[in-house]
Amino acid sequence: MPETPMPLWEVFIRNRSGLPHKHAGSVHAADATLALQAARDVYTRRGEAVSIWVVPSAAITASDPAEKGELFEPTASKIYRHPTFYKVPDEVGHM
Amino acid sequence: MSAAPSTTEPKRRESGSLPDTQGLFKYVVALADDALVLGHRLSQWSGRAPMLEEDIALSNLALDLIGQARLLYAYAGEIEGRGRDEDRLAYLRDEHAYSNVLLVEQPNGDFAATMVRQLAYAAFMHPYYQALTASTDRRLAEIAAKAVKEMAYHVRHAAEWVVRLGDGTEESHARAAAALEELWMYTGELFEMDAGERALVADGIAVDREALRPRWDATIDAVLAEATLKRPADRWMQSGGRSGRHTEHLGPMLAEMQVLHRAHPDATW
Numbered sequence: 001m002p003e004t005p006m007p008l009w010e011v012f013i014r015n016r017s018g019l020p021h022k023h024a025g026s027v028h029a030a031d032a033t034l035a036l037q038a039a040r041d042v043y044t045r046r047g048e049a050v051s052i053w054v055v056p057s058a059a060i061t062a063s064d065p066a067e068k069g070e071l072f073e074p075t076a077s078k079i080y081r082h083p084t085f086y087k088v089p090d091e092v093g094h095m
Numbered sequence: 096m097s098a099a100p101s102t103t104e105p106k107r108r109e110s111g112s113l114p115d116t117q118g119l120f121k122y123v124v125a126l127a128d129d130a131l132v133l134g135h136r137l138s139q140w141s142g143r144a145p146m147l148e149e150d151i152a153l154s155n156l157a158l159d160l161i162g163q164a165r166l167l168y169a170y171a172g173e174i175e176g177r178g179r180d181e182d183r184l185a186y187l188r189d190e191h192a193y194s195n196v197l198l199v200e201q202p203n204g205d206f207a208a209t210m211v212r213q214l215a216y217a218a219f220m221h222p223y224y225q226a227l228t229a230s231t232d233r234r235l236a237e238i239a240a241k242a243v244k245e246m247a248y249h250v251r252h253a254a255e256w257v258v259r260l261g262d263g264t265e266e267s268h269a270r271a272a273a274a275l276e277e278l279w280m281y282t283g284e285l286f287e288m289d290a291g292e293r294a295l296v297a298d299g300i301a302v303d304r305e306a307l308r309p310r311w312d313a314t315i316d317a318v319l320a321e322a323t324l325k326r327p328a329d330r331w332m333q334s335g336g337r338s339g340r341h342t343e344h345l346g347p348m349l350a351e352m353q354v355l356h357r358a359h360p361d362a363t364w
């Protein structure tokens with residue numbers, strides 16, 4: 001009996017410091033519930049997580065590395081897009 | 096008893112008498128034996144599980160149980176006051192001194208059998224530890240508070256798998272059903288209490304096992320229903336583990352578990 005291949009899921013974890021979910025790796029699992037459990041068992045053994053996202057790898061659309069040039073290099077010469085050309089008054093404090 | 100801090104001293108009854116130290120020791124060791132034997136069984140899957148993620152999951156479950164066993168053995172050793180630490184209790188007691196229930200010493204079998212066994216045990220120990228957090232024995236209450244969260248995950252993990260195995264392929268359903276039939280006769284022993292344990296229940300130290308039956312039944316029935324598995328018929332239940340009368344499986348398991356320590360008793364690393 002031919003087996004249906006088990007789907008691959010990408011795992012994203014937010015740790016205690018509250019920064020955005022970071023990609024931690026991937027797991028194979030038959031469905032979403034088991035994927036969450038697998039992610040919990042494989043990637044949160046050392047107290048890394050307060051939140052887990054699992055996403056079917058097939059749902060992710062990634063940029064083509066061959067197109068790096070046209071997608072990202074033009075921005076290098078557009079320094080007017082960086083928010084560094086005004087002075088923050090001292091009374092405002094840290095921004 | 097050794098000069099231990101007050102947390103290890105059993106609370107006095109209203110009459111002023113102390114609960115029987117021997118009885119308390121026996122009780123705590125039995126809980127520890129359950130955890131250690133099942134933990135060791137699960138660790139036997141390490142490197143052999145059907146898939147990588149499940150290999151790690153089973154090892155995690157094993158470590159949870161072994162961690163519980165360590166805390167319980169350490170406490171038991173203090174209660175006994177004869178200098179026996181967790182290693183001496185785990186590695187230097189023979190089969191007849193082990194008081195675990197027969198369910199946990201059953202061989203792992205296939206993955207379905209392991210998940211059914213885990214479901215039966217965790218569906219009992221989760222509410223058990225919940226109730227134990229209210230124990231008048233502060234040390235046991237603390238151990239229970241930690242174990243409760245672990246057992247909650249064990250129930251969930253085992254239940255999800257039993258559902259998928261039961262409501263799965265023809266083969267997985269057959270294996271799950273066979274595992275249920277095979278292990279059902281060992282589930283009754285979870286609810287047994289001897290006179291010593293009943294006395295500890297009366298003292299507010301231990302938990303009334305019989306009282307947990309409705310909750311255990313509800314969990315099991317819900318999971319089996321979703322798994323399209325039939326609950327096995329009532330039958331005579333196996334017993335004897337608490338008195339050291341074990342099935343033929345515990346001896347070889349302990350031999351393998353204890354051989355290294357017995358060969359090098361004072362080794363440290």
